[in-house]
Amino acid sequence: MEAVVDAARILVSGAGIDERLLRPLYDLGFQVVPIGREEPLTAQALRRELAGAVAYLHGGDEHVSEEALELADDLKVIAFLGVGYETFVDVAAVRRRGILVTNTPAAAMDAVAEFTVGQIINANRRIPRHLGTLHPHWAGAEELPGELVSKKIGIVGLGRTGTQIAKILRCGFGCRVSYYNRTRREDQEQALGVRFRQLSELAEWSDILVVMVSGNAETAGMIDRRILGRVRPGTILVNTARPSVVDPEALRDALAAGRLGMAVFDGYYQDSSVAKDLLNDFGDRMYVTGHIASHTKQSMERMAGQAVRSVVNVLSGLPDPNVVVR
């Protein structure tokens, strides 16, 4: 590849993006700069990288704060790989600066739904605890898990991914499924045989409560002390959406009181004072992964493909269907 000097720079963050998917950007003469492959960039480091960049494919776990944007005078577009950009991008700050944000709806539906169902089974059967144990061992009969088919599963958020999770649980496993959604989905109630319940009623009804809503100002702390006060002892909370949807102090208290038997997170609190305590005190009852639910070859290809098209559209002055902040 020939050296491109003074070409406009496009940042690409996160691991797992196949170089070949970025080919259109190289072909258009841009300088493509990978950042934050090892770990999320600090605001200071991101600030330096953004100086002079015209576009930014956000495929990592870093937060694009006001401070990080201070030198981003040339930045036209942040193409977020995923749906819930609001956790990762300071929307007010980009809006003030006239930077567009795009996302990649639907690209990761199967990846996230499959991962979530896997973690539901892991939490329900405690499979990770048994890995490497060569003979069955139970303290007693009361320790045996119940079958998924016997469980009542509540889904908070019946968007694309929530609906796919409901479909797998209903049509595959034959579980009883209810849901809460801002707007009722009578089409899915018919198609899948799922029942609408108000959020607090759903919390009380569910043996396993699955959270699948976008992380934003409206959903921050949606699963709070009031909701977790309603769950029955031993309930399993599976949050493969953003951690911010669950209030960390309410989570701590629900785990401490045994109302939550297990909690599953994909992506973890970055700056809560109770985040470390939670893992120290209840680590054996928390399955935490690092925001990987959407990370499959196929979803990454779809996400990167959509993001590249959005960047090209915006930089070319063309309309783009995936603009979510302008």
Place this chain on the structure above:
Amino acid sequence: MEAVVDAARILVSGAGIDERLLRPLYDLGFQVVPIGREEPLTAQALRRELAGAVAYLHGGDEHVSEEALELADDLKVIAFLGVGYETFVDVAAVRRRGILVTNTPAAAMDAVAEFTVGQIINANRRIPRHLGTLHPHWAGAEELPGELVSKKIGIVGLGRTGTQIAKILRCGFGCRVSYYNRTRREDQEQALGVRFRQLSELAEWSDILVVMVSGNAETAGMIDRRILGRVRPGTILVNTARPSVVDPEALRDALAAGRLGMAVFDGYYQDSSVAKDLLNDFGDRMYVTGHIASHTKQSMERMAGQAVRSVVNVLSGLPDPNVVVR
């Protein structure tokens, strides 16, 4: 409970059986003796316990060998909790002694199918490796897993449990599923949209090969060097049936050559010379659990309930529908 002296003894092995399920045996005046709750009994220990016992509920992981039966002159029935008794009971030895064996068909279908699908997702997405990692980390794009919906899944053995696994994968996840079975199941081909393939062809076709046949003399080493020689590099082998179905040396060679990317076992080789080497050399690519796939509250209740009924039937001289060796 009053002391019962000289009452006929019934042995109950394994952890996780609720005492209340054994109530009918107490009520009939038997002395119920739990054995092997901590770890599987040796032949010598089992031999001592079996002296004078009239019945034996086998819910553990111990092997009932010729030697273990030497003093079992009063034993009328071994009620095996599960389907595949032949791995755990020396059939020729019990037959010679006129001891009946019963099992508990269908009791654990959901438990095993749910566990198996959980382990399919675990192996496909490598979830256990990511537990406790708070940020996404990939060595590169080539490390990203593929989505289950894109995978070709081969099921070896389309009995009750294999069929339930196929149903979950087809109707829930929308995977492509083929199967091998001793006898073709055209009913299920129609109902589930699964396709029959000969075993070696299935091995070559599958991205994920799931083994779900009973462990017995006929299936011992069924997945051998010839079959594992046909799989494509990176294939995932999920054996939640008995370990004996997979030849351990062929497994070692397939893992070493990279033809198998991952191997999942529930219950592990007891006496193979390569068993330890396998775990030492390929432990990070093997998810092994201790024969717990069937262990749920519901299946244990069904299994224990059926086994207790069989014991009462046999000791009362009544016919029993679940006699498998007489």
